[in-house]
Amino acid sequence: QVQLVESGGGLVQAGGSLRLSCAASGSIFRINTMAWYRQAPGKQRDLVASITRGSSTNYTDSVKGRFTISRDNAKNTMYLQMNSLKPEDTAVYSCNAGITYQSRGYYFTRDYWGQGTQVTVSS
Secondary structure, eight states: OEEEEEEOOEEEETTOOEEEEEEEEESOSEEEEEEEEEEOTTSOOEEEEEEOTTOOEEEOGGGTTTEEEEEEGGGTEEEEEEOSOOGGGOEEEEEEEEEEEEETTEEEEEEEEOOOEEEEEEO
16 A cells, blocks of 8 residues: 655745645655645646656746755655745645555556645735
8 A cells, every 4th residue: 555645734924935745655666756736726736846756856837936846765755845935826735656566576656646735825
């Protein structure tokens, strides 16, 4: 069983900062690309940032220069440092990871999602 658990969400004033964490646990062989998504009320879920196993990163334009994605492969954990937060950043943030695991002598790779953490930015 593989599980992703997010933490670090909360309520913050505009201009403030939050740091999200996403910890993977279970029978993991390797974690490939990891990513943060967000979904605001009434809107579709959008990609915020992604990071490869080698730490190459990609950001959506609206968060460039304000958010930083990182990971610690030894801890199977990904982070999202969010600075200069704006009310429009309010959303449920979810982590996603492509994870390779071993079962009965074979290796499988599939996408996993966390349960999401609420980020609310007040004006």
